Amino acid sequence: MKRVGLDATDIRILSAVQQHGQLSKTKLAEIANISPTPCWARLDRLKAAGFIRGYHADIALDRIGDFTQVIVTISLTHHRKSNFDRFEAFVRNQDEITECIATGGGMDYVMKAVSPNLAAFQSLMESLLAAELGIDRYLTYIATRSVKTGQPNLAKLAAKRGI
Numbered sequence: 001m002k003r004v005g006l007d008a009t010d011i012r013i014l015s016a017v018q019q020h021g022q023l024s025k026t027k028l029a030e031i032a033n034i035s036p037t038p039c040w041a042r043l044d045r046l047k048a049a050g051f052i053r054g055y056h057a058d059i060a061l062d063r064i065g066d067f068t069q070v071i072v073t074i075s076l077t078h079h080r081k082s083n084f085d086r087f088e089a090f091v092r093n094q095d096e097i098t099e100c101i102a103t104g105g106g107m108d109y110v111m112k113a114v115s116p117n118l119a120a121f122q123s124l125m126e127s128l129l130a131a132e133l134g135i136d137r138y139l140t141y142i143a144t145r146s147v148k149t150g151q152p153n154l155a156k157l158a159a160k161r162g163i
Helices: 008-020 024-034 036-048 081-092 119-129 154-159
Strands: 068-076 095-100 109-115 137-141
Touching: 008 024, 008 036, 008 119, 008 154, 036 095, 036 137, 068 119, 081 109, 081 119, 109 119
Parallel strands: none
Antiparallel strands: 068 109, 068 137, 095 109
């Protein structure tokens, strides 16, 4: 995959969008320390190149209700591309699964699920097993509280890469 060259101004724009979401042209230009028109052109270029996948709100679920959050590690029986593809397609269609990361090592996937209660989570796991996705084993971990969530500090990461 061809990498688009980024400079420090691009990183400032991406960092601002990551931290604040959608901003006015004037505010974004102020943060990026360039004039509004070139700032907006850069933002359009970054969007077109796929650097910005979307804008999201950080909702405080605990203010809405007491939900059950579970981390699940999953290992598949077979490790052919078709097995991974089938499992991943199923997971993408499950609203309760909020994150799923493919991993190397002992487990194939680490998932985060949010359900109204433990019984609803159990139904989700039963649907995964009933779909015959080739799950060999899984381990569940009930999340008791969130210690830290967020995005990496883009400016620091880029600086360490020499961007």
